Amino acid sequence: QVQLVESGGGLVQAGGSLRLSCVASERSFTLYAMAWFRQSPGKEREFVAAIARTLGGTYYSDSVKGRFSISRDNAKLSVYLQMNSLKPDDTAVYYCAAARQGIPPGVDGYDYWGQGTQVTVSS
Numbered sequence: 001q002v003q004l005v006e007s008g009g010g011l012v013q014a015g016g017s018l019r020l021s022c023v024a025s026e027r028s029f030t031l032y033a034m035a036w037f038r039q040s041p042g043k044e045r046e047f048v049a050a051i052a053r054t055l056g057g058t059y060y061s062d063s064v065k066g067r068f069s070i071s072r073d074n075a076k077l078s079v080y081l082q083m084n085s086l087k088p089d090d091t092a093v094y095y096c097a098a099a100r101q102g103i104p105p106g107v108d109g110y111d112y113w114g115q116g117t118q119v120t121v122s123s
Contacts, residue, residue, distance in 0.1 A: 009117030022096030038092035
């Protein structure tokens with residue numbers, strides 16, 4: 001059982017930046033592709049970004065491409081999401097997720113989830 005704990009959310013003005021962190025409880029973290037999803041009230045949870053287990057291949061949704069950057073540090077059992085040029089539409093609860101098989105584009109296929117961290121972008 002891998003536990004994931006997110007941090008780094010908060011309130012920021014439009015155009016600002018935030019860096020989210022997610023720490024895993026197990027060294028098996030290195031066996032998982034990692035992703036960030038987000039969910040705002042009344043909407044389904046949506047894919048934001050993902051990073052492969054090794055070699056660091058990254059994937060982004062069109063809505064964040066060029067503004068957000070995902071990275072991981074396997075030695076620290078951590079994955080990060082650097083968010084720049086934030087917009088009010090980025091307001092959501094952001095979740096960290098781990099997938100043992102492949103890099104699923106949707107919520108199905110992810111084995112473990114964090115509890116989420118709130119990001120609020122004011123206009």
